[in-house]
Amino acid sequence: MIFSDLLPEVVRFMISIAPFLLRGLINTLRIGLLSFAMGLGLGVVTGVLRVSKSRAASAVAATYVEVIRGTPLLVQLLFAYFGLPFIGIRLPPSIVSVLVIGLNSGAYQAEIVRSGIQSIPQEQLDVARSLGMRESQVMRHVVLPQALRNIIPALVNEFVALIKESSLASVIGEVELTRCGEYIISRTFRPFEVFFLVALFYFAVCYALSRLSGLLERRVRIPGYFRAYR
Amino acid sequence: MSVVDLHKSYGDLEVLRGLSLHVRGGERVVIIGPSGSGKSTLLKCIIGLVKPDRGDIYIDDVRVTDPKTNLIELRKRVGFVFQSNNLFYHLTVLRNITLPLVKVHGVPEEEAVEVAMKALREVGLEDKADSYPAELSGGQQQRAAIARALAINPRLLLMDEPTSALDPELIDEVLEVMRRVSRRGITMIIVTHEIDFAEDVADRVVFIDGGVVVEEGPPHEVISSPRERRTREFLRRILRKRAAAPRCWAVAPD
Numbered sequence: 001m002i003f004s005d006l007l008p009e010v011v012r013f014m015i016s017i018a019p020f021l022l023r024g025l026i027n028t029l030r031i032g033l034l035s036f037a038m039g040l041g042l043g044v045v046t047g048v049l050r051v052s053k054s055r056a057a058s059a060v061a062a063t064y065v066e067v068i069r070g071t072p073l074l075v076q077l078l079f080a081y082f083g084l085p086f087i088g089i090r091l092p093p094s095i096v097s098v099l100v101i102g103l104n105s106g107a108y109q110a111e112i113v114r115s116g117i118q119s120i121p122q123e124q125l126d127v128a129r130s131l132g133m134r135e136s137q138v139m140r141h142v143v144l145p146q147a148l149r150n151i152i153p154a155l156v157n158e159f160v161a162l163i164k165e166s167s168l169a170s171v172i173g174e175v176e177l178t179r180c181g182e183y184i185i186s187r188t189f190r191p192f193e194v195f196f197l198v199a200l201f202y203f204a205v206c207y208a209l210s211r212l213s214g215l216l217e218r219r220v221r222i223p224g225y226f227r228a229y230r
Numbered sequence: 231m232s233v234v235d236l237h238k239s240y241g242d243l244e245v246l247r248g249l250s251l252h253v254r255g256g257e258r259v260v261i262i263g264p265s266g267s268g269k270s271t272l273l274k275c276i277i278g279l280v281k282p283d284r285g286d287i288y289i290d291d292v293r294v295t296d297p298k299t300n301l302i303e304l305r306k307r308v309g310f311v312f313q314s315n316n317l318f319y320h321l322t323v324l325r326n327i328t329l330p331l332v333k334v335h336g337v338p339e340e341e342a343v344e345v346a347m348k349a350l351r352e353v354g355l356e357d358k359a360d361s362y363p364a365e366l367s368g369g370q371q372q373r374a375a376i377a378r379a380l381a382i383n384p385r386l387l388l389m390d391e392p393t394s395a396l397d398p399e400l401i402d403e404v405l406e407v408m409r410r411v412s413r414r415g416i417t418m419i420i421v422t423h424e425i426d427f428a429e430d431v432a433d434r435v436v437f438i439d440g441g442v443v444v445e446e447g448p449p450h451e452v453i454s455s456p457r458e459r460r461t462r463e464f465l466r467r468i469l470r471k472r473a474a475a476p477r478c479w480a481v482a483p484d
Contacts, residue, residue, distance in 0.1 A: 124318065126279055127310075130305060130308075130310040131334060131382075132303075132330060132334040132335075133334055134302060141318075146319060222319055224362055
């Protein structure tokens with residue numbers, strides 16, 4: 001009874017705060033898109049270096065991956081925002097959050113790219129080399145176009161995880177979706193409605209992304225491809 | 231092309247043990263031998279895909295085994311057809327052929343398409359130009375791979391068991407294309423178990439076993455009256471398999 005009496009009021013309150021949360025959501029999307037793009041660039045370069053014949057390049061790539069993967073994103077954010085000013089590097093939270101989350105995601109995406117590269121049959125590489133392609137051409141024209149197609153689901157997975165992890169940027173004062181919610185709560189003291197709506201917003205974005213992933217997969221699908229390996 | 235005293239081991243496994251082979255310009259050589267005898271390794275050594283432990287390979291006057299040799303330049307003149315997975319799955323048949331022409335040989339795009347279409351006509355696949363490899367049968371894929379090898383106008387054509395991965399009913403169409411190609415005067419080295427094909431096409435048959443050349447000579451000698459015991463045993467095994475094949479088909483008619 002009590003709940004049904006309250007319901008119209010709850011909904012009205014949620015609608016009233018939605019525009020503010022939407023601004024936070026847009027900032028979350030900004031951080032998400034920029035850092036994912038940065039991570040993808042880093043990931044492809046690092047993944048390629050990781051499988052390269054050059055020991056040094058492979059070692060550099062491996063070190064990057066291990067260091068990032070071995071430390072919490074929260075600590076990386078805190079270090080970059082509160083630690084780096086001590087050596088004179090002072091950046092606003094909006095930039096630190098994108099750089100740190102992008103750097104973090106790059107390490108994970110590098111491993112995804114590496115697995116994609118290694119899933120391409122050795123014969124495809126031999127064929128490409130036998131045709132006179134340089135190693136860089138083999139990678140660019142033969143390996144990566146096939147590898148990237150195969151890892152789309154894993155990359156979307158990473159993107160979804162990244163959107164949610166970007167909530168950590170709230171600890172350095174970046175007003176993204178979660179921080180925006182906390183803000184509203186400090187004014188209204190209504191955590192139930194606010195966090196519910198925050199969660200709903202995250203879910204809506206992540207669900208839309210998964211659906212988009214299916215679309216993208218179908219778009220770049222190679223006709224008859226899976227028959228080849230049957 | 232000459233191969234001199236080639237050695238190659240994978241770990242403890244000695245694949246090539248001092249193999250030597252000379253092939254004259256325009257000659258068609260068929261290599262036969264049991265699996266694991268080093269045939270594929272030999273072909274891969276010839277284009278520098280596998281580095282031999284010892285020994286030398288010369289194509290014309292270029293020493294392939296010299297670390298300073300530009301393998302890219304060498305491979306531009308050599309066509310190679312692998313057993314399977316020849317085509318790049320993300321590209322149409324046409325793009326499979328134009329890619330090396332444009333990116334490796336520097337042929338302008340339109341000219342590359344013309345050359346590719348001509349090569350496809352020669353293997354009877356002009357109507358498949360815009361298909362993707364996975365939409366083709368295994369036999370069509372191998373024919374497309376042959377077309378790609380021909381499109382670069384190679385001086386030397388290497389084929390590593392081009393019909394071994396195929397269903398029996400698809401083998402003939404590929405052999406037919408190979409027969410046609412063999413009349414063009416390109417130097418060819420073909421690894422195959424198709425003895426009839428070897429008899430028809432080869433100027434010389436080379437039997438390899440245990441990483442060395444056991445016996446070589448014109449097909450009527452090596453295939454019809456082999457001198458070595460190992461050659462006889464190998465041929466008997468292969469020919470028995472062939473004799474057994476028609477019976478299988480009689481049991482399972484279409």
